[in-house]
Amino acid sequence: MKRKILSMLLVTAILASVTGCGEQKTVSKPTATENTSSGDITVGVILKTLSSEYWGYVAAGVQAASKDLGVKVDLQGPASETAYDEQNNMIETMLSGGVDAFVIAPLQSDSVASVIGDVKIPVITVDTDAQIPGKVSFVGTGNDNAAYLGGTFAAKKAGKGAKAAIIGGVEGNATSDARQAGYTKALEENGVEVVSVQYAQSNPDTAANVMENIITAQNGDIQIVCCHNDDTAAGASNAVKQLGLKDVIIVGFDGNQSGVQNIIDGNITATCAQAAYTMGYQAVETALKAIKGETVETFVDTGCEVITADNAEEYLNTLKGYLK
Structure with missing residues (x-):
């Protein structure tokens, strides 16, 4: 999924400015042992909704990571991006059911943090960050x-x-x-x-x-x-x-x-x-690393590509392919 951004020099400059800025965090008490296979791991994912084009791309990335990494994923999302209570209820139900890590795109950061509370599993925020006690990483756009x-x-x-x-x-x-x-x-x-x-x-x-x-x-x-x-x-x-x-x-x-x-x-x-598909994929990938006690970046910048008349047709075909 590599395409040329208009100016390679520009990309180089931007990458240089952010390289090394992300902190690393090691989860010292993983919920899965080293002998646990990925197939025995479940990552819970709740997005802002599953009823929009943008979140469809994120969901597609989540599902691709589940297949590629051999991880079970419980993927959910409320009816709309204003269904705050519905998302909070989903969070309560998912966490009480037992997952090994939790990925959340919070609709309301404060209320979501309150509902999650002090959980004992790794928490990864995706697309939108929030201050949550168990959070180990934010995966999204800089x-x-x-x-x-x-x-x-x-x-x-x-x-x-x-x-x-x-x-x-x-x-x-x-x-x-x-x-x-x-x-x-x-x-x-x-x-x-x-x-x-x-x-x-x-x-x-x-x-x-x-x-x-x-x-x-x-x-x-x-x-x-x-x-x-x-x-x-x-x-x-x-x-x-x-x-x-x-x-x-x-x-x-x-x-x-x-x-x-x-x-x-x-x-x-x-x-x-924004690399919405990549966000979903790397959120699950980061969750799996955290479960296994591996070092993860506290901020995973999924990057950006400037789309112009030069690359719009190619990019549009890529987007359509995600939602097939």
């Missing part, structure tokens, strides 16, 4: 580094002296803050002025209104728009078209099929694609 890649792509494409806007998700959210920081750093380092930072609650219609207001306030002098997800980027694109602006570079985040299709259709320029 959001600041991923946004830095997307921001650098946009800045180099637009050139020094360009003006940029950033449209975020929810103000004060840790993920939004990290993506904003990564975008801002990349843009400013490459001579681009960030003239506006607004929030659209991850809603495309709200994003369209926000984009329209930004364009009006800046008298149309905007060359780059960096967004915190692909839906926001789609909304921003609609506003740019309606107001007749040309050659505005619009960058999304996530890399879902709809976002990649928008690149192919010429609606947005690029997206920072």
Whole structure:
């Protein structure tokens, strides 16, 4: 699943900046003995939902790891990403039933941590981190580094002296803050002025209104728009078209099929694609290592790939293959 990111030098620089930053942790009291085979191990996995494209990729990675590593996996997820009580009930039931390690993508970090409590098995958070007593590792995207890649792509494409806007998700959210920081750093380092930072609650219609207001306030002098997800980027694109602006570079985040299709259709320029499938796979892999008492990274950065018109078709086919 290796593809070329637009600039190999850029990737090298980013990797160099994060190499060696992750701490390691050894689980000193594994729940499985050294003589226990992987087939006798069960990893419990509860995602935010199983009813969306993105979480379908994570689930596919979980299932692939189960097959490749010979580990039993109990994979569950609530009906939606707002079914907080349902996820908490799932956690209680799964932990009381007995699993050797637990992988969780928390909907509400504080309440999930309270429900899990002080368990005696390794806990791995995936996609979204949380402070949980038994947690040994977080497997997910380094959001600041991923946004830095997307921001650098946009800045180099637009050139020094360009003006940029950033449209975020929810103000004060840790993920939004990290993506904003990564975008801002990349843009400013490459001579681009960030003239506006607004929030659209991850809603495309709200994003369209926000984009329209930004364009009006800046008298149309905007060359780059960096967004915190692909839906926001789609909304921003609609506003740019309606107001007749040309050659505005619009960058999304996530890399879902709809976002990649928008690149192919010429609606947005690029997206920072999270490795959702890899997250699921490496979460199970990390859980197995922890069960066996092996050393694990406290943060497993699953990386990001900048998807553009050059690689969108190939990436879209890859995404479709995950969900077959």
